[in-house]
Amino acid sequence: MSFHYSPEQSxxxxxxxxxxxxxxxxxxILKKLKDKNGSRIIFLSGPSGSGKTLLLNHIINVCDKDVLEITSTNNSGSTLLKNSRTLHSAFGIPIVGKHEWTSPKYSSNLEVLIIDDVNSLNISDAQYVDNLLREKFRADVPFGGIAVLLAGNPMVPEM
Ligand SMILES: Nc1ncnc2c1ncn2[C@@H]1O[C@H](COP(=O)(O)OP(=O)(O)OP(=O)(O)O)[C@@H](O)[C@H]1O
Structure with a gap:
Protein backbone atom coordinates (compact mmCIF):
# COMPACT_ATOMS: atom_id res chain seq x y z
CA MET A 1 0.00 0.00 0.00
CA SER A 2 1.30 3.43 -0.81
CA PHE A 3 1.23 6.60 1.22
CA HIS A 4 -1.69 8.80 0.21
CA TYR A 5 -2.34 12.38 0.86
CA SER A 6 -4.87 14.75 -0.60
CA PRO A 7 -4.45 18.51 -0.24
CA GLU A 8 -8.19 19.09 -0.54
CA GLN A 9 -8.64 17.30 2.79
CA SER A 10 -6.95 20.26 4.47
CA ILE A 29 8.24 17.39 4.44
CA LEU A 30 5.34 16.17 2.29
CA LYS A 31 7.77 15.58 -0.57
CA LYS A 32 10.04 13.54 1.70
CA LEU A 33 7.13 11.53 3.10
CA LYS A 34 6.17 10.47 -0.41
CA ASP A 35 9.73 9.69 -1.54
CA LYS A 36 10.30 6.09 -0.50
CA ASN A 37 13.82 6.07 -1.90
CA GLY A 38 15.05 9.07 0.05
CA SER A 39 15.83 9.45 3.74
CA ARG A 40 12.99 8.08 5.85
CA ILE A 41 13.91 9.91 9.05
CA ILE A 42 12.89 13.57 9.05
CA PHE A 43 13.70 15.98 11.85
CA LEU A 44 11.53 19.07 12.30
CA SER A 45 13.37 21.41 14.62
CA GLY A 46 12.41 24.92 15.66
CA PRO A 47 12.33 27.06 18.76
CA SER A 48 9.28 27.13 20.98
CA GLY A 49 6.48 29.07 19.31
CA SER A 50 7.89 28.77 15.77
CA GLY A 51 4.84 26.86 14.59
CA LYS A 52 5.90 23.19 14.65
CA THR A 53 2.59 22.03 16.12
CA LEU A 54 0.60 24.04 13.59
CA LEU A 55 2.70 22.66 10.73
CA LEU A 56 2.32 19.09 11.98
CA ASN A 57 -1.45 19.54 12.28
CA HIS A 58 -1.49 20.67 8.63
CA ILE A 59 0.36 17.48 7.70
CA ILE A 60 -1.98 15.36 9.82
CA ASN A 61 -4.94 17.01 8.06
CA VAL A 62 -3.85 15.84 4.62
CA CYS A 63 -2.63 12.33 5.46
CA ASP A 64 -4.66 9.19 5.14
CA LYS A 65 -5.50 8.39 8.78
CA ASP A 66 -4.94 4.69 8.31
CA VAL A 67 -1.24 5.04 7.50
CA LEU A 68 -0.46 7.57 10.20
CA GLU A 69 0.44 7.22 13.89
CA ILE A 70 0.72 10.44 15.87
CA THR A 71 2.62 10.19 19.10
CA SER A 72 4.29 12.28 21.73
CA THR A 73 6.89 11.35 24.30
CA ASN A 74 5.12 13.69 26.68
CA ASN A 75 2.95 11.87 29.22
CA SER A 76 1.43 15.06 30.57
CA GLY A 77 -0.96 15.17 27.64
CA SER A 78 0.07 18.72 26.85
CA THR A 79 0.69 18.07 23.16
CA LEU A 80 -1.71 19.92 20.91
CA LEU A 81 -1.37 17.44 18.07
CA LYS A 82 -4.65 16.07 16.81
CA ASN A 83 -5.45 12.42 17.56
CA SER A 84 -2.17 11.82 19.31
CA ARG A 85 -1.29 9.29 21.97
CA THR A 86 1.90 8.52 23.81
CA LEU A 87 4.59 6.43 22.14
CA HIS A 88 4.13 3.91 24.97
CA SER A 89 0.44 3.56 24.25
CA ALA A 90 0.84 3.34 20.46
CA PHE A 91 3.48 0.61 20.57
CA GLY A 92 2.74 -1.13 23.87
CA ILE A 93 6.15 -0.23 25.29
CA PRO A 94 6.48 -1.88 28.71
CA ILE A 95 6.60 0.62 31.56
CA VAL A 96 9.21 0.02 34.25
CA GLY A 97 7.55 -1.15 37.47
CA LYS A 98 4.29 -2.15 35.76
CA HIS A 99 3.86 -5.78 34.87
CA GLU A 100 0.69 -5.75 32.82
CA TRP A 101 1.12 -5.92 29.07
CA THR A 102 -0.67 -3.35 26.92
CA SER A 103 -1.30 -4.25 23.32
CA PRO A 104 0.06 -1.96 20.60
CA LYS A 105 -2.56 0.24 18.94
CA TYR A 106 -0.81 1.27 15.73
CA SER A 107 -2.33 0.43 12.38
CA SER A 108 -1.02 -2.54 10.41
CA ASN A 109 -0.94 -0.17 7.42
CA LEU A 110 1.42 2.20 9.20
CA GLU A 111 3.61 4.24 6.85
CA VAL A 112 4.22 7.46 8.73
CA LEU A 113 5.09 7.83 12.42
CA ILE A 114 5.14 11.26 14.02
CA ILE A 115 6.98 11.62 17.34
CA ASP A 116 6.49 15.00 18.98
CA ASP A 117 8.56 16.34 21.87
CA VAL A 118 11.48 14.26 20.61
CA ASN A 119 13.89 16.00 23.00
CA SER A 120 12.38 13.82 25.74
CA LEU A 121 12.60 10.62 23.71
CA ASN A 122 14.18 7.84 25.72
CA ILE A 123 16.75 5.92 23.66
CA SER A 124 15.49 2.55 24.93
CA ASP A 125 11.93 3.45 23.84
CA ALA A 126 13.23 4.41 20.38
CA GLN A 127 15.10 1.08 20.17
CA TYR A 128 11.98 -0.81 21.25
CA VAL A 129 9.88 0.77 18.48
CA ASP A 130 12.71 0.34 15.96
CA ASN A 131 12.98 -3.40 16.71
CA LEU A 132 9.21 -3.86 16.73
CA LEU A 133 8.80 -2.25 13.30
CA ARG A 134 11.82 -4.08 11.81
CA GLU A 135 10.15 -7.34 12.81
CA LYS A 136 6.66 -6.26 11.79
CA PHE A 137 7.71 -5.17 8.30
CA ARG A 138 10.47 -7.77 7.98
CA ALA A 139 12.91 -5.09 6.90
CA ASP A 140 16.29 -4.67 8.57
CA VAL A 141 16.35 -0.90 8.14
CA PRO A 142 15.55 1.85 10.68
CA PHE A 143 11.94 1.56 11.87
CA GLY A 144 11.27 -1.11 9.27
CA GLY A 145 11.48 1.47 6.47
CA ILE A 146 8.47 3.61 7.40
CA ALA A 147 8.80 7.41 7.44
CA VAL A 148 9.50 8.80 10.92
CA LEU A 149 8.92 12.49 11.51
CA LEU A 150 10.60 13.72 14.69
CA ALA A 151 9.66 17.14 16.03
CA GLY A 152 11.38 19.07 18.77
CA ASN A 153 13.32 22.07 19.87
CA PRO A 154 16.88 22.74 18.66
CA MET A 155 19.51 20.99 20.75
CA VAL A 156 21.59 23.41 22.79
CA PRO A 157 25.09 22.01 23.38
CA GLU A 158 26.01 21.74 27.04
CA MET A 159 28.71 24.23 28.11
N1 LIG B 1 1.17 30.85 10.55
C1 LIG B 1 0.57 31.09 11.72
N2 LIG B 1 -0.61 31.74 11.76
C2 LIG B 1 -1.24 31.99 12.93
N3 LIG B 1 -0.79 31.58 14.13
C3 LIG B 1 0.39 30.91 14.15
C4 LIG B 1 1.13 30.65 12.96
N4 LIG B 1 2.27 29.98 13.31
C5 LIG B 1 2.22 29.82 14.63
N5 LIG B 1 1.10 30.40 15.14
C6 LIG B 1 0.65 30.43 16.55
O1 LIG B 1 1.77 30.60 17.39
C7 LIG B 1 1.62 29.79 18.55
C8 LIG B 1 2.79 28.85 18.65
O2 LIG B 1 2.74 27.91 17.56
P1 LIG B 1 3.00 26.36 17.78
O3 LIG B 1 2.35 25.88 19.05
O4 LIG B 1 2.65 25.65 16.53
O5 LIG B 1 4.60 26.40 18.00
P2 LIG B 1 5.56 25.24 18.45
O6 LIG B 1 6.82 25.42 17.66
O7 LIG B 1 4.89 23.91 18.35
O8 LIG B 1 5.81 25.57 19.98
P3 LIG B 1 6.26 24.58 21.16
O9 LIG B 1 7.64 24.05 20.79
O10 LIG B 1 6.31 25.47 22.37
O11 LIG B 1 5.22 23.50 21.26
C9 LIG B 1 0.29 29.06 18.42
O12 LIG B 1 -0.71 29.76 19.10
C10 LIG B 1 0.05 29.07 16.93
O13 LIG B 1 -1.34 28.97 16.61
Missing amino acids: KVEHLPKLRGAQRSVYNS
Whole structure:
Protein backbone atom coordinates (compact mmCIF):
# COMPACT_ATOMS: atom_id res chain seq x y z
CA MET A 1 0.00 0.00 0.00
CA SER A 2 1.30 3.43 -0.81
CA PHE A 3 1.23 6.60 1.22
CA HIS A 4 -1.69 8.80 0.21
CA TYR A 5 -2.34 12.38 0.86
CA SER A 6 -4.87 14.75 -0.60
CA PRO A 7 -4.45 18.51 -0.24
CA GLU A 8 -8.19 19.09 -0.54
CA GLN A 9 -8.64 17.30 2.79
CA SER A 10 -6.95 20.26 4.47
CA LYS A 11 -10.36 21.92 4.30
CA VAL A 12 -11.67 19.31 6.73
CA GLU A 13 -10.57 21.34 9.70
CA HIS A 14 -9.81 25.01 9.71
CA LEU A 15 -6.27 25.82 10.74
CA PRO A 16 -4.41 29.13 10.53
CA LYS A 17 -2.57 29.39 7.20
CA LEU A 18 1.13 28.58 7.20
CA ARG A 19 3.43 31.55 6.64
CA GLY A 20 6.35 31.72 4.12
CA ALA A 21 9.06 29.59 5.75
CA GLN A 22 6.48 27.32 7.41
CA ARG A 23 4.88 26.67 4.01
CA SER A 24 8.18 25.73 2.37
CA VAL A 25 9.10 23.39 5.25
CA TYR A 26 5.62 21.82 4.99
CA ASN A 27 6.06 21.26 1.24
CA SER A 28 9.48 19.72 1.66
CA ILE A 29 8.24 17.39 4.44
CA LEU A 30 5.34 16.17 2.29
CA LYS A 31 7.77 15.58 -0.57
CA LYS A 32 10.04 13.54 1.70
CA LEU A 33 7.13 11.53 3.10
CA LYS A 34 6.17 10.47 -0.41
CA ASP A 35 9.73 9.69 -1.54
CA LYS A 36 10.30 6.09 -0.50
CA ASN A 37 13.82 6.07 -1.90
CA GLY A 38 15.05 9.07 0.05
CA SER A 39 15.83 9.45 3.74
CA ARG A 40 12.99 8.08 5.85
CA ILE A 41 13.91 9.91 9.05
CA ILE A 42 12.89 13.57 9.05
CA PHE A 43 13.70 15.98 11.85
CA LEU A 44 11.53 19.07 12.30
CA SER A 45 13.37 21.41 14.62
CA GLY A 46 12.41 24.92 15.66
CA PRO A 47 12.33 27.06 18.76
CA SER A 48 9.28 27.13 20.98
CA GLY A 49 6.48 29.07 19.31
CA SER A 50 7.89 28.77 15.77
CA GLY A 51 4.84 26.86 14.59
CA LYS A 52 5.90 23.19 14.65
CA THR A 53 2.59 22.03 16.12
CA LEU A 54 0.60 24.04 13.59
CA LEU A 55 2.70 22.66 10.73
CA LEU A 56 2.32 19.09 11.98
CA ASN A 57 -1.45 19.54 12.28
CA HIS A 58 -1.49 20.67 8.63
CA ILE A 59 0.36 17.48 7.70
CA ILE A 60 -1.98 15.36 9.82
CA ASN A 61 -4.94 17.01 8.06
CA VAL A 62 -3.85 15.84 4.62
CA CYS A 63 -2.63 12.33 5.46
CA ASP A 64 -4.66 9.19 5.14
CA LYS A 65 -5.50 8.39 8.78
CA ASP A 66 -4.94 4.69 8.31
CA VAL A 67 -1.24 5.04 7.50
CA LEU A 68 -0.46 7.57 10.20
CA GLU A 69 0.44 7.22 13.89
CA ILE A 70 0.72 10.44 15.87
CA THR A 71 2.62 10.19 19.10
CA SER A 72 4.29 12.28 21.73
CA THR A 73 6.89 11.35 24.30
CA ASN A 74 5.12 13.69 26.68
CA ASN A 75 2.95 11.87 29.22
CA SER A 76 1.43 15.06 30.57
CA GLY A 77 -0.96 15.17 27.64
CA SER A 78 0.07 18.72 26.85
CA THR A 79 0.69 18.07 23.16
CA LEU A 80 -1.71 19.92 20.91
CA LEU A 81 -1.37 17.44 18.07
CA LYS A 82 -4.65 16.07 16.81
CA ASN A 83 -5.45 12.42 17.56
CA SER A 84 -2.17 11.82 19.31
CA ARG A 85 -1.29 9.29 21.97
CA THR A 86 1.90 8.52 23.81
CA LEU A 87 4.59 6.43 22.14
CA HIS A 88 4.13 3.91 24.97
CA SER A 89 0.44 3.56 24.25
CA ALA A 90 0.84 3.34 20.46
CA PHE A 91 3.48 0.61 20.57
CA GLY A 92 2.74 -1.13 23.87
CA ILE A 93 6.15 -0.23 25.29
CA PRO A 94 6.48 -1.88 28.71
CA ILE A 95 6.60 0.62 31.56
CA VAL A 96 9.21 0.02 34.25
CA GLY A 97 7.55 -1.15 37.47
CA LYS A 98 4.29 -2.15 35.76
CA HIS A 99 3.86 -5.78 34.87
CA GLU A 100 0.69 -5.75 32.82
CA TRP A 101 1.12 -5.92 29.07
CA THR A 102 -0.67 -3.35 26.92
CA SER A 103 -1.30 -4.25 23.32
CA PRO A 104 0.06 -1.96 20.60
CA LYS A 105 -2.56 0.24 18.94
CA TYR A 106 -0.81 1.27 15.73
CA SER A 107 -2.33 0.43 12.38
CA SER A 108 -1.02 -2.54 10.41
CA ASN A 109 -0.94 -0.17 7.42
CA LEU A 110 1.42 2.20 9.20
CA GLU A 111 3.61 4.24 6.85
CA VAL A 112 4.22 7.46 8.73
CA LEU A 113 5.09 7.83 12.42
CA ILE A 114 5.14 11.26 14.02
CA ILE A 115 6.98 11.62 17.34
CA ASP A 116 6.49 15.00 18.98
CA ASP A 117 8.56 16.34 21.87
CA VAL A 118 11.48 14.26 20.61
CA ASN A 119 13.89 16.00 23.00
CA SER A 120 12.38 13.82 25.74
CA LEU A 121 12.60 10.62 23.71
CA ASN A 122 14.18 7.84 25.72
CA ILE A 123 16.75 5.92 23.66
CA SER A 124 15.49 2.55 24.93
CA ASP A 125 11.93 3.45 23.84
CA ALA A 126 13.23 4.41 20.38
CA GLN A 127 15.10 1.08 20.17
CA TYR A 128 11.98 -0.81 21.25
CA VAL A 129 9.88 0.77 18.48
CA ASP A 130 12.71 0.34 15.96
CA ASN A 131 12.98 -3.40 16.71
CA LEU A 132 9.21 -3.86 16.73
CA LEU A 133 8.80 -2.25 13.30
CA ARG A 134 11.82 -4.08 11.81
CA GLU A 135 10.15 -7.34 12.81
CA LYS A 136 6.66 -6.26 11.79
CA PHE A 137 7.71 -5.17 8.30
CA ARG A 138 10.47 -7.77 7.98
CA ALA A 139 12.91 -5.09 6.90
CA ASP A 140 16.29 -4.67 8.57
CA VAL A 141 16.35 -0.90 8.14
CA PRO A 142 15.55 1.85 10.68
CA PHE A 143 11.94 1.56 11.87
CA GLY A 144 11.27 -1.11 9.27
CA GLY A 145 11.48 1.47 6.47
CA ILE A 146 8.47 3.61 7.40
CA ALA A 147 8.80 7.41 7.44
CA VAL A 148 9.50 8.80 10.92
CA LEU A 149 8.92 12.49 11.51
CA LEU A 150 10.60 13.72 14.69
CA ALA A 151 9.66 17.14 16.03
CA GLY A 152 11.38 19.07 18.77
CA ASN A 153 13.32 22.07 19.87
CA PRO A 154 16.88 22.74 18.66
CA MET A 155 19.51 20.99 20.75
CA VAL A 156 21.59 23.41 22.79
CA PRO A 157 25.09 22.01 23.38
CA GLU A 158 26.01 21.74 27.04
CA MET A 159 28.71 24.23 28.11
N1 LIG B 1 1.17 30.85 10.55
C1 LIG B 1 0.57 31.09 11.72
N2 LIG B 1 -0.61 31.74 11.76
C2 LIG B 1 -1.24 31.99 12.93
N3 LIG B 1 -0.79 31.58 14.13
C3 LIG B 1 0.39 30.91 14.15
C4 LIG B 1 1.13 30.65 12.96
N4 LIG B 1 2.27 29.98 13.31
C5 LIG B 1 2.22 29.82 14.63
N5 LIG B 1 1.10 30.40 15.14
C6 LIG B 1 0.65 30.43 16.55
O1 LIG B 1 1.77 30.60 17.39
C7 LIG B 1 1.62 29.79 18.55
C8 LIG B 1 2.79 28.85 18.65
O2 LIG B 1 2.74 27.91 17.56
P1 LIG B 1 3.00 26.36 17.78
O3 LIG B 1 2.35 25.88 19.05
O4 LIG B 1 2.65 25.65 16.53
O5 LIG B 1 4.60 26.40 18.00
P2 LIG B 1 5.56 25.24 18.45
O6 LIG B 1 6.82 25.42 17.66
O7 LIG B 1 4.89 23.91 18.35
O8 LIG B 1 5.81 25.57 19.98
P3 LIG B 1 6.26 24.58 21.16
O9 LIG B 1 7.64 24.05 20.79
O10 LIG B 1 6.31 25.47 22.37
O11 LIG B 1 5.22 23.50 21.26
C9 LIG B 1 0.29 29.06 18.42
O12 LIG B 1 -0.71 29.76 19.10
C10 LIG B 1 0.05 29.07 16.93
O13 LIG B 1 -1.34 28.97 16.61
